[in-house]
Each structure stands twice: as C-alpha cells, then as structure tokens.
Amino acid sequence: MAQSSRVAGDTLVTDLTRDQLHEMYRYLRLTRQLEQVLTNLYRQNKIIGGLYGSLGQEGSAIGSAYAMNRRDDGTGDILAPAIRNMGSLLLMGARPVDFLRQYMARADSPTGGREQNVHFTDYRRGFIGLISHLGVMIEVMAGVAMTFKLRGEPRVAIAYCGDGMTSTGAFHEGFNLAAVQRAPLIVIVEKNGYAYSTPTSQQTACVSFTDKAPGYGVHGESCDGNDVLAVYEMTKRAVEHARSGRGAALLEVVTYRRKGHAEHDSQSYVPAGEIDGWVKLDPVDRFRSRLLDEGWATRAELDAIDAEVAAQIDEAREQAEASGLPEPEAALGDVYAGSIAARPWTRLEPLDPHLA
C-alpha cells in the first residue's frame, strides 16, 4: 500500500455539529427512501428505462459530498457522479422531483426528457452529469480542476467512479493529466464488489485501488465506505490537500452493492450468503445506531426526520406523476447554439403531399 495511504478507523473525532449530523442522516434516509419509491414505480412500469440503485453504499455518496464546499451560485466545488451517486447530487441541491422526472422521462425533467436518471447537470449547484462511457468524466473533471488551478480559484473537483471505471484508458489519461498538472481533482473509487457482474478481482490485480496512487504520484487513502463519518473525514483531508494546491488525490471507499447493476439484474453471479453479511454493515442503520449510542440524536428526532423525508418524497412523486411527456419536436433543439435541427423532409415535410 502507498506510503501516503492510511486506513481511517471507526473511532473519529468529528468536527461536525449536531445539526450537521442530523443533516447527514436526513440525506442518507432521503437517498434510501427515494430509491425505494423509484423501485415501486419501476414495478408499476412508470420508469421508462432502467433503474440504478445504491442500496448499501449510500454512506459513501453522502459522507464524501458532505466534505465539499456546497454552494448554489456557481462558486463552490464541482462533482461528477457515477451511476450510484444520487445521494451526492441530493446533497448538492438536486431535488427528489428532478430524479423522479428524469426516470419518468417527463417534459419538465432537468433534461426535458432527453436524458435519464442521474445524467443531468447544474453548474450553479456544482455537479456535471455523467455519460455512460466510463472514464470520460475523469478527463472532463481533470479539465475542470485545471481551470480552477489556472484561475487561482480555491475550488476542487470530485469525480466518482466504480471498480470498473478504473480499468478504462480514459480513467488513466484523465487522472494522469490531472496528476502531472497538480490539479485539484479528487477521484473517489467506490469499491463495491462488482462492475455489473464482474467482481473487483477481475478489474484489478491490486489489493486496494489506492495502491495505484503512488503510480500516479498522488495522495491516496482508503476507508470503510459504510462508515459515513470515516468517508467524510477522509474526503475532507483530500479536499484540503487539493484546495491547498498540493494536487490530485485517489481515494477508495470499501463498500458493497447489495442490489444488481440495475433493477432487472437478478444477481445470479453473487455467491450465496455474501449479501447477508453486508446487510449487517448497512451504512444507514450503522449511522443511526451511532447517533443514538453517542447521544448525538434521540430516537424521536430521527423518527421525525424519517417522517419528513417520507412526506417530502410523496409530494415529489405526486408532482412528477402530474408532469407531462415532452413534445416530439423538442428533440430538434440545442444540437447547436441558437439553431434547430432540420426536420428530414422526406419523413416530415414532403415537398408534394400528394405524392407522399
């Protein structure tokens, strides 16, 4: 393991206030509950495409994004999610209704029905939607980080990736560029056991993804991804490292994807009993117990948050279901600035309708 790497333990001295801890809990619960509602909608055939969940790894999404400078005016840090980082986006300011509309392909979704799930962008709140070609976001975020450095802005870029993304050429090209430029890019590898059906052992010969950090000449650190406070502390150290001009970082959070790649995936490739072991390590349950055990929250307070979250999602679901589908010709706009794509006349505008 890298000399600069260390494993953050469970016994942290937190710098978080009681309200902040409650906020973290709220977003953990919101992520979990929203995904449950999306699963129900999927079963009712109300989700147009696939559904990608993060059950069991919400602690990674929330703990890491909580360490960022979150603003809504375009001056904060910027992150690029991977497919299981809905929680990070919620924390950055994306609303539950945005995801519901995205999944349901509605006209008033953030992309107007052109794109789905977490594939959307909000520069003011600080996130850039991913594309499915894994690794490209590492390149893009390297450029975001290089711009921060070039302009002398004290901002950092965070890109999430799964086990599989680390295997792409794009990951290497993007991360190496950020590393040699000493750009403030933090890549968080969420080691969750599988890339679709392929186990981690078939993505890398390394024991830990942070073993690659010395290869890039960057700061590396790994932690228990189901311990939300450990993730927070580790990310915060990397953010401070990057913000102070010391360059890129490669972080690993060790977690587990308890559901399949997408809702349709039966997980036939998962050894019997493996999932049960991780249920005991559930990040939401663990954080809730910790809050109660340490006296950082009362049961009544947490139950109240749960109820508020449920009501919030109900309202969002009703809003999303009331939204309409886009007009077909909305597909023609925005290919280029200030113009609309041509309607192919042989299909849509026959020169002589009598001959068509």
Place this chain on the structure above:
Amino acid sequence: MAKTTSRKGKNGAAPDRAAEQEKAGAREKPDHVRQTERGEPVTFLEAIREALWEEMERDPNVFMMGEDIGTYGGAFKMTDGFIGYFGEQRVVDTPIAEAGFTGAAAGAAHMGMRPVVEMQFMDFVSCAYEPLTNYIATSRWRGSGGVPMVVRGPVGGGVRGGPFHSQNPEMAFFHTPGLKIVYPCTARDAKGLMKAAIRDEDPVLFFEHKKMYRAPALREVLPQEDYVVPLGEARVHRQGRDVTIVTYGMMVHECQKAAERLAEEGVDVEILDLRTLLPFDEDAIIASVKKTNRVLIVHEDTRTGGIAGEISMRVSEKAFEWLDAPILRVTAIDTPVPYSPPLEDYFLPGVEDVVTASRYLAKY
C-alpha cells in the same frame, strides 16, 4: 486564495500565478507573429499561427493543450514562441493522451474557458473519438451546456507520411450531430475561420492540410484588421458555367489546375470551396448546380462513406430536376494511405482524374 504550485511541483520552485503572468507579460511579441502587422505575406501555417496568437491575446480564456506544443513549439512549429509569452498555464504540454486532454478541454470549456487543443497529427484524433462524439457533441443537447472548443491539427496526404500521418478523418465525425468541421484551403480563410472557430459556441474540428502549411504559392498578404470568416459558408473559388465542382482542402488547388486545362478545351468549370464541412453550405451547392446542371464532387478522403455521398443525396433531394448528367465523384481509393511514392500517387485523386470526369460530364 489558494496559492497554486508549478507543475514541476515538489522538485523545483513553485512560482505563483501572478508572478508567472507578470514574467510572461513582460515578454515582447515575437517577430514571426507580426508579419501581417508589417504588411508582409504569410504562409497558410503562419496565418493560422497569427489567428491563434491574436485570439490568445484578445481573450484570456483562450488556452491551448497538446503534445510538445510548449517548449518545443509543436511538431510543425505552429505554436513556436507561445509558451514564452503566454506562460505554461495557457500553453500546456500534455502527456500523450489525446482522449485525456480533449475530455479535459470539455471540462475547461464548461468552466468558461475557450480551449484549443492540438492533435499532433489529426490521425490521432481517433483516440479522442469517445469524448468528442459521446460527451462533447451531445453536451448542449443533453442540457450540460455548450462546449466551445477547437480541436485542430494537420491532415492530408501527399507528403509521404504513410498510413498514420496522412489521413483525412473528417467523415469519422461528420456523422455526429453537435460537432462542426472546418477545412480551409487559403491563408486568408484559415485565419478568419480559426478566429470564427475559437469564438464559436460549439465544438469545432479544424483541419489543416499539412502540404499547404509552407506552400509558397499560398502565401498572401492578409488584412491588417481583425476579421472572421463565418462558419458554414462556402466560397466560389472559380466562376464557371458548364460543370460545378464541389470540393475542399487541398483538392481545391488540384481542381484549379484541372480547370485551367479544361478551359483550354472550352469546358468552363465552377469550383465551390466548401470551407466548412459540417454544417456544409447546401444552398451554395444547390445554387451552383441549378446554374451548371452538372456536378462533380472531389475529395482527398477515401471513396466509400466520403462526403460525396451526402452531397449527392442533397442534390438528389433538392435539385434532381435540374440535373443534365449523373452526379460523379473523384476521390482517393478505398485503402489506407500508402507510403511509397508510386503507391501514394496512385492512391490520391489528381488533376487528371478531375479533367477526365469533368470532360465526361460536360459531354454527357
């Protein structure tokens, strides 16, 4: 404000940005980018270099990334002297990572920068196909914002570069909505189109035929004022009444030679230089076809899936009744670009091919 460190980081000193810029700003603008200022003619390459320089001076958001473009000044010396004046933050020598720096350019463009990236040879743009076609081209449409950036570099054959340093890869990108493709053939157009490309709100691939870079015949005195040549507009290179030749790039000059020979035979061809391939100037093509009623499409790119197919289809859709002859094309053969002179000369379309095809059309 965070103090930024030099890319040399832990080994050397870490000058801060202000000091670096002050140092850079104190430098003199070198002579080789003042030729137009002095009223001297410039080559095709020098015209592009002036455009890059002037845009870097005009807009601090314009910056460059590429391999060997800084200290070395680029494989073709396009950016010679840039790093000394603009500093290493704005003239970035990258690792060999075409996909990496092209994707990074998109991220920088999202943040308000105007990146210009160099492919050392445009053949290598295939490495950046993924970010260009999937991420960059679709970004605006996906709601992730426009990506104003330029990918530029040398293209084309006839210089004995072999299969990996001679290609015309425009059609690998022509099929991608959201990209623009520019391919100039005069120094004046090259400078004006480069400025337009850098100022454009959309991603532009800018193709520079390396055989034109230092061709003495293309030297010309350019206007001293700041000018742009709008993207998407073709140019009538030669007026004619008998046959329309739609072409671009190096082939414009080959077609000009053919036109001179055809004129001796009484065949008067019109040469339309597309200048921008995506989106191309359909109106100009249709107008010329309606005038001459005959059309030949010439490109240095290979035949199958070349732009001739699309142009032919547009003519069929919009001006079928005006045609007095079949639509023909003269192109390279469907092989990789060969190295040995007899092979490459056989590969490339030439004056003789254009003369033969034009003569056929005129007589049809």
